[in-house]
Amino acid sequence: MNYLLQQTNYGGFYLTKGKAIQVSWSKTSETGITRYYDKSGKEITINTGKTYIGIVPSDTWSEVKFNQN
Secondary structure (H helix, E strand, O other): OEEEEEEOOOEEEEEEOOEEEEEEEEOOOOOOOOEEEOOOOOEOOOOOOOEEEEEEOHHHHHHOOOOOO
């Protein structure tokens, strides 16, 4: 499974295949497609399969931790 953790309006991380990629995101309208970009501004492709998008409030963002097994 792929995971996207977003800090509202600031970006977040795309976690997939054992890696965490820092991303930003944008939409052209409220119902538009959400597009995700890497640190260099290049749009990333979300891997095939289920993707969970977690929205993390700004006041708890510093508490987010990534654990690898």
